Amino acid sequence: MTTPEHQSPAPQPPAPESEDRVHRSSAGIAGGVLLLVIVLWLGFDALFTGDGRTPWLALAAMLLVVPLVIAFTLRPAVYVDRDRLRVRNPFRVIVLPWAQVAALRSGYSNEVVAKSGAKYQLWALPVSLRARKRAARQEARAAAAGEHEASGAGAGRAGAFGVGGRRGVLGGGGGLGGRGVSYRTASGPLRAEADQVMADLRELRETRENAESAQGEISVRWAYEVVGPALAGAVLLVVLWAVG
Structure with a gap:
């Protein structure tokens, strides 16, 4: 009979993977929603009540403006976990394992610098x-x-x-x-x-850059879901103006 001290410990369930922490600009989101309301209100009004070429111009303008407003206001985000930094900018998505991040700089804008020398601005973290x-x-x-509340040598640190x-x-x-x-x-x-x-x-970069799970290569993907509609709207506008 096996005594309790010789029993093997019960297997522990694997630790759940950490979820991304998301950083966005609340001011950018609020401004984007307001701009979208104005653009859609004016655009649909011209689309359903205009005559001649006006509905087509309104449609082309919305195809061009709406994706750009979303790209620069609602879309930007920074996703962070223990292994990588994922930057979603207006027209690109950049995934940087922590091992590939050389520095994170703050000046008049916030940016991440890769060890290859490439720089990527963090649109979701604007400098104020x-x-x-x-x-x-x-x-x-x-x-x-x-300093006012401190007394003698026992002065407390306000920090x-x-x-x-x-x-x-x-x-x-x-x-x-x-x-x-x-x-x-x-x-x-x-x-x-x-x-x-x-x-x-x-x-986080300093503590995780040498971790095995934080290794890998940088990947960059263009946001064709934004570029495509905006380009179609721009082409349609040019065609409408050209045909007079």
Whole structure:
């Protein structure tokens, strides 16, 4: 009879694969929805009430404009998991294993630099200079409040608290960003949302670039579902104007 101490442990179920974390621009989505409503309203009005060539011009204009509005506002997204970074830009989808990422840069725009030297802009993470200035002002106010509340040699460090004395949204900085204007890690300064997401992506790249599952080649695919309708609309517009 087998004693309990000699029994083999029950097999454990495999760990589920991590899902992508998606980053999008909420301002871009809101602007895109508004533009689509205006374009479709004017386009369908001209399509059903216009006469002569007007309905055809309206149809061609919608074929051209609607895909472009979707491409530059609703489509951009950044998908992140432990093995790769997938960038969905207006006209291309770029998949970069972490082993192929050389750097993630933030300036007047956010971009990922591959080890081959190629650069890809992150359309879904636009840089907001206004948000950076707001975060800097909040950081200065938080630091001033911390100095005011500190006493003697036991002065507390204001950097561990967010605006209004709340703890940092991302705790120890292990998250990948979220909703809101500004974010703070437990040991870092207050940052604008896009800047915090970029900092988290850099940290993830550093920890995962040598992982076996994060190896591979970069793939780039053109978004023909956007380019095709837009090109058809442009050709139709040119033909209608040419025939007068």
